[in-house]
Amino acid sequence: MKRYVAFFDLDRTLLDKYSPQLYYKYEIKYGKFSRWKYYKMGLFSIFYKMGFEIKDMEEITRNAAAEYAGQDAKEAFGFARQWFIEEGRYHIRNSMKKEIEFHKKNNAYLVIISASPDSIVKPVAEYLKFDDFICTKTIIKDGKITGEIGTYMYEGNKVKEAKKLCQKYNFNMEDAYFYSDSISDLPLLKVVGHPICVSPDFRLRRIAKKNNWKIIRK
Numbered sequence: 001m002k003r004y005v006a007f008f009d010l011d012r013t014l015l016d017k018y019s020p021q022l023y024y025k026y027e028i029k030y031g032k033f034s035r036w037k038y039y040k041m042g043l044f045s046i047f048y049k050m051g052f053e054i055k056d057m058e059e060i061t062r063n064a065a066a067e068y069a070g071q072d073a074k075e076a077f078g079f080a081r082q083w084f085i086e087e088g089r090y091h092i093r094n095s096m097k098k099e100i101e102f103h104k105k106n107n108a109y110l111v112i113i114s115a116s117p118d119s120i121v122k123p124v125a126e127y128l129k130f131d132d133f134i135c136t137k138t139i140i141k142d143g144k145i146t147g148e149i150g151t152y153m154y155e156g157n158k159v160k161e162a163k164k165l166c167q168k169y170n171f172n173m174e175d176a177y178f179y180s181d182s183i184s185d186l187p188l189l190k191v192v193g194h195p196i197c198v199s200p201d202f203r204l205r206r207i208a209k210k211n212n213w214k215i216i217r218k
Contacts, residue, residue, distance in 0.1 A: 002109035002131070005171040007162060007188070008096070009180040010114035010121060010135075013198045014128075015091040019120050020064070022091065026083040057184075058152040061115070061136065069147025073140045080119040088120075089127060095216050096198070099179065100128060108177075109169060113162060113188070115154040134161045158188045179216075180204075189213070 011018045068076060103110060112125050112133040125133040137150035151157055166173055174193040178185070183203040189195040197208040198216045208215050 002169070002171075003107045004175040004177075005109045005111060005166060005169070006103045006177040007111050007113045007179070007192070009178075009182065009185055010112055010116050010124060012181040013179050014093065014096050014112065014124065015088070016093050017091050019088065019116050022088060023080065023083050023120055026087055057115075057154065061152060062149060065117070065138070065149045066147040068145045071145045073138070073143055073145050076145055077119045077122070081123045084120070084123040084127065088124070092128070093198070093218070095218055096179070099216075103177070109171065111165065113153065113158050115152060117149070132165070134158070134165065155184055156187050158185065159191060162188055183207075
């Protein structure tokens with residue numbers, strides 16, 4: 001039986017970059033994504049990195065998801081897996097590999113919790129041999145992507161799902177770890193017993209220092 005749970009954010013935490021931007025860049029090579037949309041996403045990535053809150057992030061994500069409407073789900077998820085194996089896995093932070101190993105040795109239940117879509121999160125979780133993942137779900141009907149998404153796994157929604165998981169497996173939130181880089185994850189960082197900030201944006205860094213939270217800089 002696992003002793004406690006350790007949650008890891010994906011973008012700029014487990015990975016050193018924003019995963020959708022990495023994935024869209026890979027799609028451009030195969031003619032699956034326009035350069036203009038990629039550069040637009042790059043602007044959002046810059047604001048995200050700097051710690052500025054983007055109010056309509058969910059709308060942006062839902063609009064991006066709509067671009068995949070009608071695609072064969074198995075093919076789309078297979079392409080995302082191909083991206084991760086060929087390119088994405090090289091963006092895993094070495095510092096996070098060490099943290100993961102530490103928690104595995106201590107018999108922790110490892111979970112990725114991310115706003116990114118399941119097509120991107122799933123291959124990362126499988127590669128790192130995590131126990132579970134919580135993310136934004138792609139809606140699939142009759143084997144086709146509908147272009148819709150389920151609950152956008154962001155801010156307060158992460159807290160709700162993390163608590164549900166702890167209740168399901170009898171884990172204590174006071175014993176839980178959470179690794180994140182972003183001010184948007186402050187709600188979950190505040191309710192776990194072990195908040196850890198990974199190369200945090202300037203707003204989160206200031207809060208981490210004020211609260212004496214552990215900071216991993218790279």
